[in-house]
Amino acid sequence: MNDIQNRADIELLVNSFYEKVHKDFDLAPVFEMPQEQWDTHIIRVVNFWENWLFQTGSYNGGMMWVHLQAHEKHGLSTERFERWLALWFMSVDTLFSGPKADFVKNKALEIGQIMNAKMNA
Numbered sequence: 001m002n003d004i005q006n007r008a009d010i011e012l013l014v015n016s017f018y019e020k021v022h023k024d025f026d027l028a029p030v031f032e033m034p035q036e037q038w039d040t041h042i043i044r045v046v047n048f049w050e051n052w053l054f055q056t057g058s059y060n061g062g063m064m065w066v067h068l069q070a071h072e073k074h075g076l077s078t079e080r081f082e083r084w085l086a087l088w089f090m091s092v093d094t095l096f097s098g099p100k101a102d103f104v105k106n107k108a109l110e111i112g113q114i115m116n117a118k119m120n121a
Contacts, residue, residue: 003098010049013104014042017091027083052107053100081116085109 004010021027033041044059051059088108092101 001095001097004053004096004100004104006054007046007050009096010046010053013091013095014045014049016095017088018042020087020091021084024083024087026080027087030080049104053103078116081112085112 002009004013018031021031031038031041044061047056047058050056085108089105092105095101
């Protein structure tokens with residue numbers, strides 16, 4: 001199995017992850033949005049990971065505000081964060097193996113822990 005090598009790999013990972021999210025009874029409602037908004041969301045998520053992995057400068061902006069809005073609307077509980085992480089890890093492990101794959105799992109865990117602590121303190 002190859003490691004994450006480029007933007008196309010990130011797009012594959014992100015789309016695979018969200019396929020799982022959309023089938024998840026508890027997480028799917030959090031990510032329901034009009035198609036135009038969804039397309040923008042996917043691009044931002046791909047840009048986020050591309051910037052972390054390859055320092056492209058393709059991501060600008062913070063993520064906390066939008067997640068706080070989602071928390072107000074849906075209640076992003078610790079259980080939801082854990083499920084989100086489990087699906088992310090499953091998606092990564094199904095598609096990739098190597099230092100970059102490990103990095104995106106570790107970074108997602110770090111981000112999830114920070115967000116969860118801020119929202120569920």
